[in-house]
Amino acid sequence: MSAAHQKQWNNRFVQWVDDRLPVFTILQNDAAEYPTPKNLNYWWNFGSLAGIVLVIMILTGIFLAMYYTPHASMAFERTERIMRDVNYGWLIRYIHMNGATMFFITVYLHLFRGLWYGSYKQPRELLWIIGVIIILAMMATAFMGYVLPWGQMSYWGAKVITMLFSAVPLVGDSIVQWLWGGFNVANPTLNRFFSLHYLLPFVIVALVLVHIVALHTVKSNNPTGVEPQKKEDTIPFHPYYTIKDLWGLGLFLIFFAFFVFFAPNYFGEAINYKPADTMSTPAHIVPEWYFLPFYAILRAIPNKLGGVVAMFLSILILIVIPWLDRSKVRSCKYRPVWKWFVVLFVIDCFILGWVGANPAEAPYTTIGQIGTAYYFGFFIILMPLVGKLEKPKPLPESISAAVDKK
Amino acid sequence: MRKFITSALVAAGLAATAATGAHASSGGGHLDIKTPDWSWQGIFGHFKEDQLQRGFKVYQKVCATCHNLKHLYYRNLEQIGLPESRVEEIAPGKPREHFQAGMAKSTAMATFNTVPPDLTLMAEARPGGPDYLYKFLLSFERREGHTKLYNKAFGNFVSMPRPTWAAASYANEPVEGTKEQKAEDVTAFLRWASEPNLEARHELGIKVILFLIVLSALFYALKRRIWADVH
Known part of the structure; x- marks a missing residue:
């Protein structure tokens, strides 16, 4: 993303602007000519899709905020007014509600892509780490957003999650009161969650820009994991990947629209259409689906503090995997042993999600503990060990050589 | 293309699991009550105006004594095909005002020792949705030694008495006024009320x-x- 090679433009106005602020040069270098490996498969679509969902979330969110009132006695009723009386309010809200699900689907697939093809490995460590920070920011944003309609699960979810901080030794209770802005989840909590829920998406936008700067410095990985060596290995981003991304976007929007229009509450909890009631606790307090595996990890550890630490570590551990992975080879395509452990890891995440959706009782607790053990063992033990012991398949000489062989 | 299909399948799998997770907690009793095929289901699903009007009648005569529909305006009733003049008759005040039905809090506390819930979102706010609501309405039974009725769909004793179905007359309706029919109609009406x-x-x-x-x-x-x- 450097303006080192200033372009020459035919249009004098464009030239005038570009001499002073190289927007056109940057666009030309980073959006049009940007050399991209020619062998990227459809797994590489999810990054741009996630970016588009972020824009959709911000736009719909801004419109919702025009009608929403962050007050404990009004939030539920105002949300219903958006659904009933605001023109197309139901549409905007259903897009926003399901957009959170779509955001996590695209980001989890994007993350899996990175894991499978070793995109976190040298020299892309910082690119990966910024991605992990984006996921953390997304989780905080999604959690606070879910509280805003002030339904039963909004309220009790907020209570359960904020109470986790009470596990911190000595200052735990003070931290919880500080988070709440009082002695319970109440109006001050709702106010600050709204404020932060509006702020964080813009922090995410900034992080995404940093993510892209890092990407364009180290360039995209590709299914072979072999760096481009000659000119034939890459193609310009535009038109090749702009159109491939658009075609993927079309299909993705059909998937998205299906839920918005025909199953808008599919991913939600029915009980959240009941207003928050501080006097009655729902039978099962469950987070949204995208938190379920982490919720299972939280509950797998019999010690409260231990559970909280494990839950946070389950995300934070991703930060150090560029150094845990000792393999010289990036792509699972050429890692005959490791790839099966990755497959098992994905299955493990689904199992943990299923455990998280169920009550903390037999047999779920035991399954959750085994799942948690594999989750951490995968990163801490298997990743360095398999990387050292495995004999990878021979790598292709270049991207072109790999493509021609097919 | 093969790669693409794999990615698509994984995405679909993720969505399906997410949904299983979201719905794993839905409970409800095991009942032999067969639920109707609701007209609004499926991508072409829509409400049946005559059914909504009958359902509204049941709500008015049977439910409204205790339960309000506070998110609804009287003017909304025009959407189910009631003429403006009729809506003006029904509304205690102006058609632009919110519903004002139900029981005063103090009376409810004195009579049932609880406040009857608002019904506007009842068709959405319980796992099982309208199916659950329909079963709930038909599952009251007396158990010996208890003043409260037991509701099989709910799986516990409830403060609510058996709905007084007879209060809504179906004499001029083209359908038979069985309690099943009335429960079906009022469930349809409440589903409409939950999402007009x-x-x-x-x-x-x-x-x-x-x-x-x-x-x-x-x-x-x-x-x-x-x-x-x-x-």
């Missing part, structure tokens, strides 16, 4: 998805063409 924009949602959805299919096809054709020279 449901039909607009379905209609727009079909257009949007058709548009997106055409758009995607064009993108795909263009993609094939642009990529034709890449090896």
Whole structure:
């Protein structure tokens, strides 16, 4: 993303602007000519899709905020007014509600892509780490957003999650009161969650820009994991990947629209259409689906503090995997042993999600503990060990050589 | 293309598991009550006006004594086909005002020792949705030694008495006034009340998805063409 090679433009106005602020040069270098490996498969679509969902979330969110009132006695009723009386309010809200699900689907697939093809490995460590920070920011944003309609699960979810901080030794209770802005989840909590829920998406936008700067410095990985060596290995981003991304976007929007229009509450909890009631606790307090595996990890550890630490570590551990992975080879395509452990890891995440959706009782607790053990063992033990012991398949000489062989 | 199908399948799998997770907690008793085929289900689903009107009558005569529909305005009733003049008769104040039915809090506390819940969102706010509501309405039974009735669908004793179905007369209706019919009609009405924009949602959805299919096809054709020279 450097303006080192200033372009020459035919249009004098464009030239005038570009001499002073190289927007056109940057666009030309980073959006049009940007050399991209020619062998990227459809797994590489999810990054741009996630970016588009972020824009959709911000736009719909801004419109919702025009009608929403962050007050404990009004939030539920105002949300219903958006659904009933605001023109197309139901549409905007259903897009926003399901957009959170779509955001996590695209980001989890994007993350899996990175894991499978070793995109976190040298020299892309910082690119990966910024991605992990984006996921953390997304989780905080999604959690606070879910509280805003002030339904039963909004309220009790907020209570359960904020109470986790009470596990911190000595200052735990003070931290919880500080988070709440009082002695319970109440109006001050709702106010600050709204404020932060509006702020964080813009922090995410900034992080995404940093993510892209890092990407364009180290360039995209590709299914072979072999760096481009000659000119034939890459193609310009535009038109090749702009159109491939658009075609993927079309299909993705059909998937998205299906839920918005025909199953808008599919991913939600029915009980959240009941207003928050501080006097009655729902039978099962469950987070949204995208938190379920982490919720299972939280509950797998019999010690409260231990559970909280494990839950946070389950995300934070991703930060150090560029150094845990000792393999010289990036792509699972050429890692005959490791790839099966990755497959098992994905299955493990689904199992943990299923455990998280169920009550903390037999047999779920035991399954959750085994799942948690594999989750951490995968990163801490298997990743360095398999990387050292495995004999990878021979790598292709270049991207072109790999493509021609097919 | 094969890679693409794999990615799509994984995405679908993720969505399906997410949904299983979301619905794993839905409970409800095991009952032999067969639920009706609701007219609003499916992508072409819509409400039946005559059923909503009957359902409203049941609500008025049977439910409204205790339960309000506070998110609804009287003017909304025009959407189920009631003429303006009729809505003006029904509304205690102006048609633009919110519903004001139900029981005063103090009376409710004195009579049932609880406040009857608002029904506007009842068809959405319980796992099982309208099916659960329908079963609930037909599952009251007396158990010896208890003043409260037991509700099989709820799985516990409830403060609510058995609905007084007879209060809503179906004498001039084309359907038989069985309690099953009345429960079905009032459930349909409450489903409408929970989301009066449901039909607009379905209609727009079909257009949007058709548009997106055409758009995607064009993108795909263009993609094939642009990529034709890449090896």
